[in-house]
Amino acid sequence: MNAPRLSKQVISLALVAPLLLFLIVFFALPLVTMMKSAVSDPVAARTLPATARSVSSWNRTSPPTVEMQAAFVADLRQISDDQLFGDLVRRLNSAKSGFRTLMPKTRKAALDTAGSIDLVALDKRWGDISYWQAVSVAASSKITDRNLLAAVDLQRDASGAIASVPADASANKAIMLRTFVMALTVTGACVLIGFPFAMIAASVDGWKRQLLLGAVLLPLWTSLLVRTAAWFILLQDRGLINSVLMQSGVTSSPIPLIFNRAGVIIAMTHVLLPFMVLPIFSVLIGIPKNLMPAAASLGAHPVRAFLNVLLPLGLRGVVSGSLLVFMSALGYYITPALIGGAKDQMISSVIAYYATGAANWGMAGALGLVLLAATMILYAIYLRLSSERETSP
Amino acid sequence: MNNPFIRLEEVSKSFGLLTVVEGLNLEIGKGEFISLLGPSGSGKTTILMMLAGFENPTSGAIWAGGKRIDSLPPHRRNMGVVFQNYALFPHMTVSQNVAFPLKMRSLPRAEVKERVGKALDMVQLGSLAERRPSQLSGGQQQRVALARALIFEPEVVLMDEPLGALDKQLREQMQLDIRDLHRRLKLTIVFVTHDQSEALTMSDRIAIFNRGKIEQIGKPSDIYDHPSTQFVAEFIGETNLVWGTVKSMEGGTARVQLPAGQQVLVETATDLGPNSKVCLSIRPERIKVGRREAAGNNITAAVSDIVYHGDHLRLIARSDGQSLIIKTDRSQPTLSIGDEVQLSFLSSDCWVVRP
Incomplete structure (x- = not known):
């Protein structure tokens, strides 16, 4: 390697050094410490x-x-x-x-x-x-391995063999499962709402598109806490939604929307919707405008044209949007804490309890590690699937 | 026309305040190759979109094969459309693209396979069946689009500037290929283009569009030799437009005085009143260098420019303040700028056009 090239590399290293330093000190080190605390027991x-x-x-x-x-x-x-x-x-x-x-x-x-x-x-x-x-x-x-085992409701019995904890003491596995189910529900809701929305936004132009995208982006620029607090007010028994429903005669008594699963799903879907709409929108906008007319001229009914042309082409956006939403939803804490009931808490609230309430950093780290591992496995599956789809004819 | 296959009756189309097509009447025969030619914004593509069903006429009616179709959705019109940018489905292979119309018609799998093979052979793409459109060249993509639009044996094939994105050589090859397919399969083709040479080479008839109306419709040779309006004369090929005043009219020949005083003889079928102002179109290749007594019109001009074009020379000559373009072969005795030349043309080469 010659001298000018070396100095060029030194300069580029110096340029990324602040970021690198920041990431090491405030991201990598705490992460490693937390992971270590999950298994260390000195x-x-x-x-x-x-x-x-x-x-x-x-x-x-x-x-x-x-x-x-x-x-x-x-x-x-x-x-x-x-x-x-x-x-x-x-x-x-x-x-x-x-x-x-x-x-x-x-x-x-x-x-x-x-x-x-x-x-x-x-x-x-x-x-x-x-x-x-x-x-x-x-x-x-x-x-x-006590913390890691406990995180998935296992323990070592007297002889040192791994065994399940008694049913009345096991909670983590159920909460982990609940977390995945809730994240999956939110992702599904986001796809169902986000895809048609992105389709409309991609098909209009000018001020209409600006308005639609603004409607998606504006909440994104608002603090998560503020949005959750707004839902807290809207979902009350005497909140806007229930009073409209009762005044219009749809229901005679308020529908319970707060401190239950439905409320959490509604609020989380709203908060995470932009992460679904934007990737789908950016994929749809890249699809040539004349493909749908072409499909129609070749004899495809609009529904079949959608299923055969637009949906497969937009799927890439749906997949990356789903990944974004699902991963974010897995770690949600504030929204379930404020809007959910005791049975709607997700794994992050358990981690928060161990970290700040019980001062059991080992358990907090172990739960975090398990969550990270589960997420990584899902991500790996996604990568494998998406690369297969690209290479297969 | 006896028994036209497609008939447009007083068709108008407006987008908001903008009228794109106005009171259009057009008849297209079965097996005919008709080109809709005009500058951009002249309404030719809108006509095609209305035929395909992507746009609905604001007023008027469209008939095809004896049925009124202007309210039918596009997927029930059975018209093959070839788009400007091919509009191939990027997530499907070449054979899946070509099979698409048959799949939409729920044909048995064996038949689909057989017909796709035939269609790909027809456009010489049999070996590329499993490729994706992105792996093909522009010309190959165009041929896939063609095969896809023809495989379901549509009653009409609509083509929207299909060759616009190809380079010149490939375009000329595709022009011949499409003309060949038209003859072999006896297709009815409506071909939209803004390229006049494309329209002249391929069409049975050309409709010249200007501002939402048909300016002239007819065989390519009629349109080239006898343009009816100044717009057509200028849009198709190159022409010299000369203004003058009718002095006298004898038989089918008018004597027209040009502004500077020269008089030319013009053959015309219409009776022109004395002192009426007329616009004459004279094609550059009809003007000969050198005096010909039999030609009827001989004028003197000064060469102001000579442009070499390989197969021909182009002279710019001025005569009494009137600039003329002359296309001449290279066997002409050497001329140089400033030389005085004699120009001659027949009275039948002057054509009176409406302004």
């Missing part, structure tokens, strides 16, 4: 080193040995940092509830007395093997 191993050593020979089914108990008490005495202790309690409690009260009680006893302590006598929960199993799992490894 707190127990760090705070309970002696316990970790002594449980390595334990078979996890027999009653806890005296050495284990002594090592555990010794470890507790070593923890001087209250915040670190808090992290440990939270970690253990997330594996088995009960530690939140058990741990401070045990630590207090450990600090108050100098010698060995009979933990089972202190609290009979220490006689329960499952507590020791939780401590053992937490202390013996710095990485864990």
Whole structure:
């Protein structure tokens, strides 16, 4: 490589450097951190080193040995940092509830007395093997698949094999499924509304087209929160929609539109519609104007001409629009949170709960990772399908 | 015309305040090749669109094969249309494109296959059947469009400047190909073009359009030799237009005085009153260099320009303030700019046109 070419490359690198730096600091690093927090589990191993050593020979089914108990008490005495202790309690409690009260009680006893302590006598929960199993799992490894498994409603049982969590405790899989179903519904609604709209917008010109496209673009320039709040007002029992329906005699009592699935779908469809209309519009506008007249002159009824000519040609726009809408819908948070009921929350609200409510970044990261993986798989399928369609004759 | 196949009766078409076609009457015979020729905006394409059914006449009636068709939707008119930019379906292969009209008519698959093969052979594209339109050249795309418009044996084939996008050589080849198809398949073809040479080479009849009306309709040779109006004379080929005043009229010959005083003899079928103003059209190739006593008209002019055209020379000569174009062969004795020349033309080569 010669010198001028090298300097040219340095200059182009310098030009993209700000963007690159921005992306690394504010996108790549947080993403990696979140993903790492999904599998990293260092707190127990760090705070309970002696316990970790002594449980390595334990078979996890027999009653806890005296050495284990002594090592555990010794470890507790070593923890001087209250915040670190808090992290440990939270970690253990997330594996088995009960530690939140058990741990401070045990630590207090450990600090108050100098010698060995009979933990089972202190609290009979220490006689329960499952507590020791939780401590053992937490202390013996710095990485864990617990969060990832929990994200898809799986757990490791006492023997370490992967098993489903009990039906009453499983929620993530149902919420994930609900998220996909809702995103799919919104995508379908957007296609049904967006395709005819894009067709009309592409067939007129001048001020009419400007008006139609403006009607699509204007909401796009408005904040998502404002639009959601507007739907919040419109969908009320005494809101505009219900009062019009009741005054016109269509219904005698208000149709429940808010805090349920219908309301969320309506609002999300409206918010995401531009992402469907614009790709379809841009594809339709590129289709030569004389194809439909040509089809008609060759004997095609308008419906058949649409099905045989316009629809297959516009499909590329429908597919990319659907992808945009579906991917965006998967991560929706504000709209379901404001307009939906408890049964209409999507996976992002669960992630938000773990991240900000329960301060369980591991679970938040794991759920995010699962969502990312599912989305990537769908995207890969889309790429495969679209490339196949292009190459096949 | 006896028993015309297509008849347009007082057809008018307006878009808002703009009248594009006004009170048009036109009859087209079965098996005829008629060209609609005119400048852009003269209404010729609108006529075609009304025949195809893409536009409805504002008033008037269109008949085809004894049935009134002006309210029929395009897909029920059974007319093959060849569009300016071919309008091939980009997502279908060549054979799928050609099969489309048959598929729309729900013909059995075996028959579709056989007829598509025949149609592609007819336009010499059998080997490209599985290609996409985007993989074909302009001329090949045009032939696919042609095959697609002919495969369902339409009663009429409408062509909207189908050769406009091709280069000159290919265009001339396609002109001959289309004329050949017309003769072999006995097609009725309505051909819209703004290219006068295209219309002259291909048509049985030409209708010259100007501002939504037919200016003149007739055989190519009639239109070229005997243009009825100044517009037609200028639009078809090249011509010299000369204004003058009728001095006297004897038999079928009028004596016309040009502004500068020269007098020319003009053969005309119409009786021209003395002192009436007339416009004369004289084709450049009809004027000969050199004096001919038998020619009837001999004038003196000065050469003001000579343009070399390969197969012929073009002289620009001035005579009494009147500029004339003369097309002459290259065997002429060498002339140079400023030379005085004798020009002669027959009284039958002067044609009186309406302004």
